[in-house]
Amino acid sequence: MKKLLLTCMMIVLVAALAACGGKDKKDSADEKSLILGATAGPYSEMLKKAIIPGLEEKGYKVELKEFSDYIQPNQALNNGEIDANLFQNTTYLDNVVKENNFELSRLIIVPTAPMGIFSNTFKSIDEIKDGSQITLPNDPVNAARALIVLQDEGLIEFDPNIELLKASEKDITVNEKNLKFVPIESGQLPRSVESTDLAAVPGNFALSAGMDLLDALALENMPDQYRNVVAVKTENLEKQFAKDIIEIVESEQFEKVIDEEFKGFGKPEWMQ
Structure with missing residues (x-):
């Protein structure tokens, strides 16, 4: 009985370790899979042309999800359905966070189409x-x-x-x-x-x-508080993908794409 009990315990232990190992591997893979959200239009295009290519160069697999209104992108971000979004300015984001008790934060300000x-x-x-x-x-x-x-x-x-x-x-x-x-x-x-x-x-x-x-x-x-921002869940501000997005937006390649493809867009103070 003792040998049988010991054998059963060993099987359970091995299975648990295997499950943990599989979970770690899956989590590691998930960290390189991102879903970015935007409303259809210029900021969806900015993701496609100026940000996603940089993420793919860093080894990420990126899916772009387009929304038809200004409500769903923040709901999806707060619920964890997407990892970041780009469609709103700081003032709008702050109001949404206050009204809905969302845990969302600005990651970085991007060039924005002015009025x-x-x-x-x-x-x-x-x-x-x-x-x-x-x-x-x-x-x-x-x-x-x-x-x-x-x-x-x-x-x-x-x-x-x-x-x-x-x-x-x-x-x-x-x-x-x-x-x-x-x-x-x-x-x-x-x-x-x-x-x-x-x-x-x-x-x-x-x-x-x-x-x-x-x-x-x-x-x-345009004042910076009216310029659009990349937003993420507050708990993800220090995640590697968030740091990589900042690095891409601050790169010379990003600014080159903005100058060539988004003429007339006003740049934030940090880019001046």
């Missing part, structure tokens, strides 16, 4: 006539961005005591051209160029509509 002032009526800012109508985003954050571009171009002035990133039409103190502001849904802004004098179009919507950022009368000098 542009587009027009089929005027060829330059200097040509803008008195009483011109401009469409702009109807959400507060992007509306503030649009108004800041107009101030940077000398078309309006704000109360100097306001928090600029929360600026609204009511904070305008000088409007010498008597611009008429028409807030509309951001997705409709590219089409509005055909029916109005000016349109303030966020870069991602402009590109999705086939517009050329370099055709804009003016491009936004």
Whole structure:
């Protein structure tokens, strides 16, 4: 009985060790398999052309998952369905984390398509006539961005005591051209160029509509908190794949691809 019991214990021990060994091997393989998420459009293309090739050179097997809205990418990241995503700016990410108690963090800021002032009526800012109508985003954050571009171009002035990133039409103190502001849904802004004098179009919507950022009368000098970021689960910030993504984004090859394939994208401060 003792020999039989000893034999059984040995079999169980060997099986357990084999299982542990198999698990370690699987985990090791999983560390070289990544799923990256993005909304369809320029940032999905940035992953394809500027980040995934670098990861593959480092031995990773990478799958790209595209999403059709701005809700699912963070849910998938928080649930562990994907390893990183690229589609949102820091301000949006911070709000999502706060509202949903997600454990997500910014990994690195990337070049981002800026908002542009587009027009089929005027060829330059200097040509803008008195009483011109401009469409702009109807959400507060992007509306503030649009108004800041107009101030940077000398078309309006704000109360100097306001928090600029929360600026609204009511904070305008000088409007010498008597611009008429028409807030509309951001997705409709590219089409509005055909029916109005000016349109303030966020870069991602402009590109999705086939517009050329370099055709804009003016491009936004975007603060870093409005630039898009690669995000990961907070617990993965120090993982090797996260460090490798940072290394790739900070490389000369990455910047070369941005300069060649993503013309008009504004670069974050760390790249200046």
